[in-house]
Amino acid sequence: MKYIWMISILYFPLCLSAQNLGQPDLQYPKLTKREVIETHFGIEVSDPYRNLEDLIKEDIKVWYDTQAKLADKVLNQISGRKLLMDKFTEYGNRAADQVSDAKIVESGRYFYLKRKAGEQYAKLYYQDSYEAEEIALFDPGTYDTLEAYTVSYFKPSWKGDKVAVALTHSGYEISEIIILDIEKNYQYSEVLKNAWPDSFLGISWLPDD
DSSP states (O other): HHHHHHHHHHHHHHHHHHHHHHHOOOEEEEEOOOEEEEEEEEEEEEETTTTGGOOTSSHHHHHHHHHOOOOOHHTTTSSOOOOHHHHHHHHHHSSEEEEEEEOOOOTEEEEEEEEEOOOSSSSEESSSSSSOEEEEEGGGGTSSSSOOOOEEEEEEEOOOOOOEEEEETTTSEEEEEEEEETTTTOOOSSSEEEEOSSSOOOOOOTOOO
């Protein structure tokens, strides 16, 4: 309870400080509208900012990067912000390990995501049985050196000798799926792009895995 009071004491002055900043002179990055008109059920729908979804184009990347720097500049002017964020991090690191999305297959093998205290993201673990030793199966931090990927979904096969892992970054809903062979300690070279397995029905393995 004392932690809640501490956060409240820090939070309200922070809000007042943000209000007292006034309206800064912000130079927003310019973006050219590229109107796209589609017809849905006989009604024309205009989308002038569809080009923001094209994250491959360099000018769009620059626009997002400039927006992020502008936001950081404004937020960093709030007095007490760093103290508050440091306190959130400190209290979060005091928590015990967080285990989520546990799955058990026919063989009795357990799979789950686990984020240890102080870690930024969860890793995929498994155990051959409830009493067996915990084994780290996959660390999403090793997947790509340029982007910070996280595990958004995973589905072990019926026997538990393989597992499909969906990875995403930057809050995107669309993910990439890789297949791990546990018995061979091997990752298949094929990567399924533009997937969204954590919605609707997810991934279904065939009976023969």
